Amino acid sequence: MAATMLTGCGGITVREHRGYVVDEQLTSGIAVGTDNKASVQKTLGDPTFTGTFDQNDWYYVARDTRAFAFRNPKVTDQTVIHVRFDPAGNVASVEQTDEKLIASIRPSGDRTPTLGRERSFFQELFNNIGTISQPGLPGSQRQ
Known part of the structure; x- marks a missing residue:
């Protein structure tokens, strides 16, 4: 029975789309120097997120993932549209990238190195038993 359950779950592939739904006609219609924040928002909608340090950078992110059974999902397709505005609010540039720019960060281990x-x-629990408190230090009874 357990083998039957494992075989049944083993063939499950979950595909998901998250984020912005890219429409090539709409994104190609954004013109540098002509459009502004209001027209981009009317055309593409609200951005997925804005720049952390500069609110004139808008990002529209679309990501397709695939996961086999209960494993971590793997990115199969990603599109990021980066719209940069000048200080006046007009479109300065429009860039589109794909999943090739995804950074893979691998931790060095399961422990954080510390000093000491x-x-x-x-x-740690019994560290302070038997220590003599000195006046003026936190935790002492005498002042």
């Missing part, structure tokens, strides 16, 4: 010595749970 390593203590066990019990050393």
Whole structure:
């Protein structure tokens, strides 16, 4: 019975689309120097997110993923439309990229390196037993 359940779940492939739905006619209609923030918002809608340091950068992100059973999803297609505005609010540039610019960040291990010595749970728990408090220090009874 367990083998039957595993075989049944093993063939499940989940495909998802998240984010902006790209329409090539609409995105190609954005003209540098002619359009402004209001016309881009009417044409493309609200951006997926704006720039962290510069609110004149708008990003529209569309991503398709595929996952096999319960594994982590893998990106099969991604489109990012970056609309940059000048200080007056007019379109300065329109760029489109794909999934080739996705950065793969791999952590170096499951522990964060720290300075100092390593203590066990019990050393941390019973560390202050028997210490003498000095006046004026936090936690002391006398002032």
